[in-house]
Amino acid sequence: MYLYILYKEAIIIKSLQIGDLIAKVPIIQGGMGVGISRSSLASAVARAGGVGVISGVHVGYDEEDFETNTLNANLRALKKHIIKAKENAPKGIIGVNLMVAMNNYEQHVKEAISAGVDLIISGAGLPSKLPSLVKGSKVKIAPIISTSKACKVILKMWDRKEKMTADLIVVEGPNAGGHLGYHKEELKNMDSIDYDKEFVEILKVTKEYEEKYNKKIPVVAAGGIFTGEDVLKYINLGASGVQVGTKFVATHECDASPEFKNTYINSNKEDINLVISPVGMPGRAIHNKFIEKVSANRPKITKCYNCLIPCNPKDTPYCISEALINAVKGDVDNALLFCGSNAYKVDRLYSVDEVISELTCKL
Known part of the structure; x- marks a missing residue:
C-alpha cells in the first residue's frame, strides 16, 4: 500500500497504483471531448498528483486542416497534446480516453503509444483489440464498463485471446455525462439501477483475474462523484480511486471556452x-x-x-x-452541452488544485 502525506494539512491519503505507475492522489480526471480535456487540463491534474486524461475525440478540431484532412489533423493533435502534457507534468501520469466506437480507433491507439502516453482508457464499446495493440509497450490499459456482466465479458476475452488482463477498470455509473452504458428507460427510472451493488460485484469479478495474474487491478468509481464524501464512500466500498469529469470542467485550466464553463455555473x-x-x-x-x-x-x-x-x-x-x-x-x-448529473452544483470557477483538495478532504 502506498500512502501520500500532505504535510501542510497533516492528511494521509492513499495513492492510486496502476502497475508501476503511482498517482499521489486517487483521482482520475475524466476524458471529455470534443476538446474539453486536452493538454492544459490533463497536465494540471497530473501535476496535482492525479491522473490527467486527454480525450481523443476530434482532439484536432482547431488544427488548420481539420476540415479538409480530419484524420491526420486529429492524429497530429493527439500526439502534440500528449507530448505537451508530459512536458508540463514530467513526473505525472497522462492518459487518453479513446472510444471504441470511433472510426480509426486503432490508428489513434498507435499514435498515443508512439507519443509516450502512460494509460489508455476505452469505453463506448468493448475494447477487444486493445491488449494486442499495446503489446511490447509499457502502456497501461483500462476498459470502461457499467455492469459486472460487461466486466466478465471483457476480462474473459482478454484472458482467452491475449493472455492479458486489465491494469485498471473504470466503472461508470448512471450519473455520468456524455455517452452512457445504459438504456434510456433504465436512466428514466434511476431507482432500477443499483450502482453500488453492481460495483461490489465488479470487485468480485476482478479479484478472480487479480489472483490468476498475480497483480493488483485497481477498480475506480465514476459518474456523479462531486464531493469528498462521495470519494470516501467509494473508497470505503472497495474502490482504489474515483474518476471525475464535471467538477474539472469549471476550472481555470480546463481547455473549454469560458462560455461552455459558464453553462455549468449558470x-x-x-x-x-x-x-x-x-x-x-x-x-x-x-x-x-x-x-x-x-x-x-x-x-x-x-x-x-x-x-x-x-x-x-x-x-x-x-x-x-x-x-x-x-x-x-x-x-x-x-451546441450539445454534455454534463454529469451534478453540473448544477457548480457555482464558480475553481483551480485544479482546489478541486483535488475538495475531493480528497475526507480521506
Missing part, C-alpha cells in the same frame, strides 16, 4: 436532461436552444466528419461532431 437542476445522441446512445446534457431546435426539426447536415462507426449522415438527427465543436468553441446556443 445551470439549474431542472436544466439537466437525458438526450439520445445520433448513434442511439443515451447521454446527459444541459437543456438549451440547440436541443429545442433539433427536437423540432432535423437540421441539414452538410458535412460528415466520419467520427463514429454507427453514424449515418442520411438519417442521423444532427451532427454530433459539429454540436460538440460548437460547445468547446463557445457557441453554446448551437
